[in-house]
Amino acid sequence: MTSTDLQATIAHMGAAARAAATKMAAASTASKNEALRALARLLRGDSAPLAEANARDIAAAEAAGLAAPLVDRLRLTPKVLATVAEGCDQIAAMPDPVGEITNLRRRPTGISVGQMRVPLGVFGMIYESRPNVTIEAASLAIKSGNACILRGGSEAIHSNLALWKLVQAALDEAGLPRDGVQLVQTTDRAAVGFLIQSPESVDVIIPRGGKSLIERISREAKVPVIKHLDGNCHTFVDATADLDLAVRVTDNAKTQKYSPCNATESLLVHEAVAAAFLPRIGAVFAAKGVEMRGDAASVALLSKVPGANVVAATEQDWSEEYLAAIISVKVVSGIDEAIAHVNRYGSHHTDAILTEHHSNAMRFLREVDSASVMVNASTRFADGFEYGLGAEIGISTDKFHARGPVGLEGLTSMKWVVLGQGEVRQ
Amino acid sequence: MTSTDLQATIAHMGAAARAAATKMAAASTASKNEALRALARLLRGDSAPLAEANARDIAAAEAAGLAAPLVDRLRLTPKVLATVAEGCDQIAAMPDPVGEITNLRRRPTGISVGQMRVPLGVFGMIYESRPNVTIEAASLAIKSGNACILRGGSEAIHSNLALWKLVQAALDEAGLPRDGVQLVQTTDRAAVGFLIQSPESVDVIIPRGGKSLIERISREAKVPVIKHLDGNCHTFVDATADLDLAVRVTDNAKTQKYSPCNATESLLVHEAVAAAFLPRIGAVFAAKGVEMRGDAASVALLSKVPGANVVAATEQDWSEEYLAAIISVKVVSGIDEAIAHVNRYGSHHTDAILTEHHSNAMRFLREVDSASVMVNASTRFADGFEYGLGAEIGISTDKFHARGPVGLEGLTSMKWVVLGQGEVRQ
Numbered sequence: 013m014t015s016t017d018l019q020a021t022i023a024h025m026g027a028a029a030r031a032a033a034t035k036m037a038a039a040s041t042a043s044k045n046e047a048l049r050a051l052a053r054l055l056r057g058d059s060a061p062l063a064e065a066n067a068r069d070i071a072a073a074e075a076a077g078l079a080a081p082l083v084d085r086l087r088l089t090p091k092v093l094a095t096v097a098e099g100c101d102q103i104a105a106m107p108d109p110v111g112e113i114t115n116l117r118r119r120p121t122g123i124s125v126g127q128m129r130v131p132l133g134v135f136g137m138i139y140e141s142r143p144n145v146t147i148e149a150a151s152l153a154i155k156s157g158n159a160c161i162l163r164g165g166s167e168a169i170h171s172n173l174a175l176w177k178l179v180q181a182a183l184d185e186a187g188l189p190r191d192g193v194q195l196v197q198t199t200d201r202a203a204v205g206f207l208i209q210s211p212e213s214v215d216v217i218i219p220r221g222g223k224s225l226i227e228r229i230s231r232e233a234k235v236p237v238i239k240h241l242d243g244n245c246h247t248f249v250d251a252t253a254d255l256d257l258a259v260r261v262t263d264n265a266k267t268q269k270y271s272p273c274n275a276t277e278s279l280l281v282h283e284a285v286a287a288a289f290l291p292r293i294g295a296v297f298a299a300k301g302v303e304m305r306g307d308a309a310s311v312a313l314l315s316k317v318p319g320a321n322v323v324a325a326t327e328q329d330w331s332e333e334y335l336a337a338i339i340s341v342k343v344v345s346g347i348d349e350a351i352a353h354v355n356r357y358g359s360h361h362t363d364a365i366l367t368e369h370h371s372n373a374m375r376f377l378r379e380v381d382s383a384s385v386m387v388n389a390s391t392r393f394a395d396g397f398e399y400g401l402g403a404e405i406g407i408s409t410d411k412f413h414a415r416g417p418v419g420l421e422g423l424t425s426m427k428w429v430v431l432g433q434g435e436v437r438q
Numbered sequence: 439m440t441s442t443d444l445q446a447t448i449a450h451m452g453a454a455a456r457a458a459a460t461k462m463a464a465a466s467t468a469s470k471n472e473a474l475r476a477l478a479r480l481l482r483g484d485s486a487p488l489a490e491a492n493a494r495d496i497a498a499a500e501a502a503g504l505a506a507p508l509v510d511r512l513r514l515t516p517k518v519l520a521t522v523a524e525g526c527d528q529i530a531a532m533p534d535p536v537g538e539i540t541n542l543r544r545r546p547t548g549i550s551v552g553q554m555r556v557p558l559g560v561f562g563m564i565y566e567s568r569p570n571v572t573i574e575a576a577s578l579a580i581k582s583g584n585a586c587i588l589r590g591g592s593e594a595i596h597s598n599l600a601l602w603k604l605v606q607a608a609l610d611e612a613g614l615p616r617d618g619v620q621l622v623q624t625t626d627r628a629a630v631g632f633l634i635q636s637p638e639s640v641d642v643i644i645p646r647g648g649k650s651l652i653e654r655i656s657r658e659a660k661v662p663v664i665k666h667l668d669g670n671c672h673t674f675v676d677a678t679a680d681l682d683l684a685v686r687v688t689d690n691a692k693t694q695k696y697s698p699c700n701a702t703e704s705l706l707v708h709e710a711v712a713a714a715f716l717p718r719i720g721a722v723f724a725a726k727g728v729e730m731r732g733d734a735a736s737v738a739l740l741s742k743v744p745g746a747n748v749v750a751a752t753e754q755d756w757s758e759e760y761l762a763a764i765i766s767v768k769v770v771s772g773i774d775e776a777i778a779h780v781n782r783y784g785s786h787h788t789d790a791i792l793t794e795h796h797s798n799a800m801r802f803l804r805e806v807d808s809a810s811v812m813v814n815a816s817t818r819f820a821d822g823f824e825y826g827l828g829a830e831i832g833i834s835t836d837k838f839h840a841r842g843p844v845g846l847e848g849l850t851s852m853k854w855v856v857l858g859q860g861e862v863r864q
Contacts, residue, residue: 388859393549432819435687
């Protein structure tokens with residue numbers, strides 16, 4: 013396809029999405045839930061076409077020499093399909109966010125003023141590898157009353173097409189417009205460029221993938237972007253922390269999985285408990301092969317731990333998102349230094365304080381400028397499912413519109429409604 | 439000042455604002471209210487310095503041959519000062535939006551998850567002529583816990599500087615950082631360019647002024663912009679409208695003031711009541727000298743009205759924001775055509791239905807994709823004060839983040855808070 017043809021194709025999809033958005037926004041809760049349950053049923057049904065499409069992607073990926081973990085991400089195993097089908101049913105069971113009216117209050121003039129939750133309109137979703145995102149994005153679009161244009165990775169194109177056909181069938185079954193969920197069917201990368209520069213047909217772009225993809229999209233987009241950048245998350249062990257709890261939570265926050273963005277990358281310890289706490293958590297990390305990069309005070313304590321892999325941290329370490337079995341460690345003088353350190357070096361994603369001191373807990377909650385702030389809990393909880401959003405279209409590291417895990421509500425906005433009895437302005 | 443010096447100045451202001459934002463965000467409600475009440479007191483105090491500064495701006499404007507209405511906008515009359523002082527007191531009396539925690543709910547894992555309202559951080563305000571905006575923006579920044587950088591019009595520079603000195607004194611008195619509210623003290627237009635391209639120090643830009651200013655800023659900004667573009671507002675008179683009410687409300691919506699963005703620019707009338715309604719409203723418009731630009735059906739009815747200035751509407755008229763004594767008029771076949779017309783030609787600002795038909799009222803509220811949708815009320819009510827926001831930093835015609843009048847809440851966002859007792863992720 014020529015560049016002009018591709019641009020025309022994207023423009024055509026955009027216009028169709030804009031038209032479908034009106035119908036999606038006005039769709040009844042019953043029909044949206046019907047589409048979601050139909051989609052769940054189809055995902056649980058005849059798996060042969062999905063398996064065949066998926067096998068083509070996997071064969072191509074293996075032939076191209078893609079690394080094994082990346083090939084694994086492509087796999088639509090029965091377990092993956094069961095999980096996304098279950099996700100559709102869960103979203104069907106959630107309350108409809110659209111049409112909710114809040115704060116409807118009488119004003120002195122006689123009019124009643126409130127806010128109604130409405131869909132954003134059309135979102136564009138740009139994602140890599142995992143084909144299950146096709147279903148997650150489609151199901152969130154359907155429930156939130158938005159139209160969407162999906163652009164998955166080229167390595168998953170056959171799987172995405174096969175999944176999208178199920179979405180089309182589900183929309184049909186519920187009487188919703190097929191153009192409510194569209195999939196870019198070419199793997200030409202230029203399609204992304206056209207999509208993110210179409211404010212007339214796209215209200216927001218949600219990229220999911222590597223940092224370079226997200227940075228490029230943010231830089232070039234002419235529509236708002238829900239960005240998900242780094243997760244340099246901190247756990248701060250305060251002077252009054254329950255140290256058993258602190259060992260358990262810090263261990264979980266760092267080692268339960270190394271690759272998620274909500275894993276703790278940096279440990280701050282109050283100087284009053286450093287000598288009691290660091291050798292204990294150091295032993296846990298040593299046993300699990302976690303490298304510790306510390307300031308002088310923590311290195312002094314941690315290097316005595318048998319088997320510990322301890323090195324001196326550089327200034328760069330405080331800003332690092334390792335996504336690996338590495339943690340930076342710093343002894344701090346108290347809550348003030350901890351908050352200042354987190355706000356300076358953190359990525360405003362997720363940070364936790366472990367403390368029994370109520371006022372310190374409240375200060376940390378208020379003053380740490382991150383999308384998720386926690387008291388006595390593992391940073392690994394920062395997740396749409398764990399927060400009860402039913403699903404998550406992404407995690408925002410921005411402050412505008414939505415922060416942290418973005419679910420159905422993040423795909424809506426509030427418009428004003430005014431109910432009068434013929435009032436006029438004086 | 440050279441371009442490099444100016445860039446350094448703006449960068450320095452940005453860094454100072456970023457540092458002050460932390461203190462503004464953590465400021466107690468009492469100290470924020472103290473600053474606001476001190477500001478109100480100072481505005482009501484010795485008016486000589488303000489009068490002198492304002493006289494300099496007015497003399498310069500008159501010498502430059504500025505049109506009389508534009509010179510009038512510059513005037514800090516006793517009435518204007520009393521109004522902005524009253525505004526500061528009103529904002530002081532409002533609940534503090536910062537720190538509000540909502541929807542704190544226990545999850546099956548044991549953690550409690552909710553959302554806390556927090557300031558956005560630093561906003562940049564770019565505005566023209568009226569110097570009272572300096573006080574409105576400063577007072578909203580103080581109450582919402584944001585830092586701000588203000589950039590007023592060059593024609594009001596002395597007035598803005600004099601008002602800003604009062605803001606500095608009020609911040610001092612309450613122990614809040616002076617850098618919490620900064621004013622760009624040069625009239626060099628390049629300052630705007632640097633300000634809107636500083637994501638490291640500015641979280642959102644709010645432009646207030648002409649369409650060309652806002653479009654330029656939106657195009658060039660590298661930070662989110664709360665845009666206020668056209669107000670092509672509609673009033674739709676449905677078949678079941680109370681016609682006395684409809685005459686009163688339509689008259690108010692169009693003629694109470696011609697220049698505001700929430701004035702009705704287009705009148706849609708159900709064909710069933712066109713013959714009864716149009717001659718009545720036509721007589722009102724004729725008496726007030728309002729030009730009517732109609733489709734064939736409305737021209738046929740309106741041209742019989744004695745003294746009416748009626749012409750045939752062109753396609754362009756349906757999209758026009760006149761801000762003048764002109765209204766476009768169209769007879770429609772019913773609610774479907776009315777909604778489709780508003781969504782196609784309107785600017786998604788404010789639109790009203792006048793009806794006694796409950797289901798049509800609800801459909802209009804749900805399906806018209808505008809920042810404010812109204813039933814049986816004048817579109818002129820779309821305003822932060824009328825909505826009870828206490829003040830208004832702008833009116834957003836975007837869907838992302840905030841729609842319609844933006845008050846204190848529009849300058850905040852919600853972060854997630856998690857309260858645990860040592861829970862870990864499985």
